[in-house]
Amino acid sequence: MRLEEERERERERERERERERERETKRLPAPVVHVKESVLRAVPFTTDTSLEEGQWRDRGREGQGQRRDIGKRMLRLDLPGRRTCTTAMANLGNSGATSSPMVILAPKTKTKKKHFVQQKVKVFRASDPVLSVFMWGVNHSINDLSQVPVPVMLLPDDFKANTKIKVNNHLFNKENLPGHFKFKEYCPQVFRNLRERFGIEDLDYQVSLTRIPPLRSVDNQGEGLLLNSYDRTLVIKQISSEDVADMHSILSEYHQHIVKCHGSTLLPQFLGMYRVSVDSEETYLIVMRNMFSHRLxxxxxxxxxxxxxxxxxxxxxxxxxxxxxxxxxxxxxxxxxxxxxxxxxxxxxxxxxxxxxxxxxxxxxxxxxxxxxxxGRAEREEEAGEQVSNEEEQEAENGLASGHMVGSYSTSPEGIAGYMSSYKPLGPGExxxxxxxxxxxxxxxxxxxxxxxxxxxxxxxxxxxxxxxxxxxxxxxxxxxxxxxxxxxxxxxxxxxxxxxxxxx
Structure with missing residues (x-):
């Protein structure tokens, strides 16, 4: 008799616990989302239904911490639905504990939008690494100078100043630029002032030297480099370290002379002086205006x-x-x-x-x-150049020909000589x-x-x-x-x- 009463009380307690579970389930409604079973096994979580209501609140705080841990593990395992609330049913009957619905909330995380890096126009492709570094350095120098106000007057220190750039482990454009190089510009403010007095804008100077790699001049007779910019308005000449020292010794007097004569001179128009270091070898370059025509x-x-x-x-x-x-x-x-x-x-x-x-x-x-x-010779050569075959004429119409006549060079759409091509057409000898x-x-x-x-x-x-x-x-x-x-x-x-x-x- 007593045994039956005990069993009846046990069944009553079981029904009470069942009702308590139903009430808890109604308080936490949520859609069910499938979660990989391996995650649930990796992070076990049980709900003891024998706890009182106050103890449930304490255990709820622990559950929130466990849910955060599960959310982090889901993010590490790259599971779907990482931004949404995730609910799963875990049947982990262990030592008499019964299973109950478990809510797993993954933390809301901000994912950065993918930023696609587009290749810049100026990649400074050149067969010679010295030229690639030279083009890169001139572009960098002009961009930096554009952020610096033009000084009211040049000081003695400006004739001794220089800027240096050292690049190590450069890998973005390693097919065209060496991984390690150094670039040095001498007296940047002085040459900036000289370019202004010679009527050359910094942007045109930059385009003429960096848009397309400079070409070797047909007049290159010495051991050093002698290059023409692609629009043939500038000459880049390799000089020695002694020439750099000589240039420093006369630069102040040269600048004063150019100021006095208002840029009207037969002297070379010096526009920039640089040092390029690649593979521990130093190359000194000076840029001048081309004395010959860019067109004739x-x-x-x-x-x-x-x-x-x-x-x-x-x-x-x-x-x-x-x-x-x-x-x-x-x-x-x-x-x-x-x-x-x-x-x-x-x-x-x-x-x-x-x-x-x-x-x-x-x-x-x-x-x-x-x-x-x-x-006269240029006109004759131009007339002879116009008498081409039909095939060559068709290529010229399709833009496949070289683009210039024999008696004159083609004009560049950009750079120092660029504005003249849109100003007016020039005839023979003009x-x-x-x-x-x-x-x-x-x-x-x-x-x-x-x-x-x-x-x-x-x-x-x-x-x-x-x-x-x-x-x-x-x-x-x-x-x-x-x-x-x-x-x-x-x-x-x-x-x-x-x-x-x-x-x-």
Whole structure:
């Protein structure tokens, strides 16, 4: 009898517990989402139905902590539904404990949107890693300078300043740029001011040097690099560390000279000086404006020093497509420069002013570079170029041809010469004086129409101990009265001006 009463009370308690579970289930309604069984096994969780209501609240706090742990594990296992509430039924009957619904809430986490990196236009592709680093450095330098206000005046420290960039473990564009390199720019504010005085915008300068890799010049005769920008407005020349030191020694006086003459000069227009270090090898580069035209082809050129000793082009030089003739060749060919008296006076005024500046700095061994564009020959070559086959004409219409005639270069849509192509079309022998600043047109009475390009080159040679020794050796060899090229700066300047004044008709 007592045993039956005990069993009845046990059944009553069981029914009470069942009702309690039903009430708890109604309080936590939630949709059921499938969860991987391995997660539930990894994080066991049981609900003891024998707990009182107050104990349920305490156990609920523990359950929240366990649910957070399960949510984190779900995120690590990359389960679906990580942003939604997840409910699962766990039947973990263990030591008399009965199963109950379990709610698993994954924490709400913010997932970043995927950011697709697009390849930039400027990737600085060049076959030579030195050129790639040079293009990268110029682009970086101009972008940095654009963020710096233009100083009201240059200070002495600006003529000694430099900026350095060192890049290690560069992997984004390793097919085109080396992994380790250094780039150095000398006197950035000074050259920025010089570019402004020469009428060259920094953006045009940047585009001309970095849009397309510079090309090797056909005039490259030495061991170092001699490059032309893709629009042929700039020249990049490799120099020595001694030349860099010489440039630093004359830069302040050079800047003052350019300021006084308002940028009207026959001297080289220096626009930037850099050092590129790749594989522990240092390459020094200086950028200048091209003395020849970016559009008109030069048919003959001379390098004139005013000396007649050993100043004749060699047979090997004469065999080139565009040889560089010298003083004796100029005299033997009976060559003359046909310009008006007004143009001659302006030219000689510039020349005398620049030569006096070089004498003050004790500089010698400079030359007058003379390029001649034959307008008549260019027209004939252009007419011959127009008589192409039907196949070539079709290719030209489809944009497959080279894009320029024989007598003149094609004009670039961007860079220093870019705005001229959209300004107005230029005819044979025509040029823009703001771009081709060294150009002079022949006078109306000349035997043939020509365009002359004249400027001073090789202006970094100072009369030092080496030149004194060379002067003594040549004097012994050729005699004291011979017109050798290695003489005192004052004597060199006088002889040079006398010779140049006689090249005009």
């Amino acid at each position: 082809v030069v048919h003959r050129k001379y390098d004139l020093k005013g000396s007649l000793v050993a100043r004749e082009a060699s047979d090997k030089e004469k065999g080139k497509e565009l040889p560089t003739f010298k003083d004796m060749d100029f005299r033997n060919n009976m060559q003359k420069v046909y310009i008006s008296e007004e143009q001659k006076e302006k030219l000689m005024e510039k020349l005398n002013r620049d030569v006096e500046f070089l004498v003050r700095l004790k500089i010698m061994d400079y030359s007058l570079l003379l390029g001649i564009h034959d307008v 040029f823009d004086p703001y771009v081709d600043v060294y150009a002079v047109r022949s006078c109306p009475g000349a035997p043939q129409r020509e365009v002359y390009f004249m400027g001073l080159i090789d202006v970094l040679t100072q009369y030092d101990t080496k030149k004194k020794a060379a002067h003594a050796a040549k004097t012994v060899k050729h005699g004291a009265g011979a017109e050798i090229s290695t003489v005192h700066p004052e004597q060199y300047a006088k002889r040079f001006r006398d010779f140049i004044s006689n090249i005009f008709a």
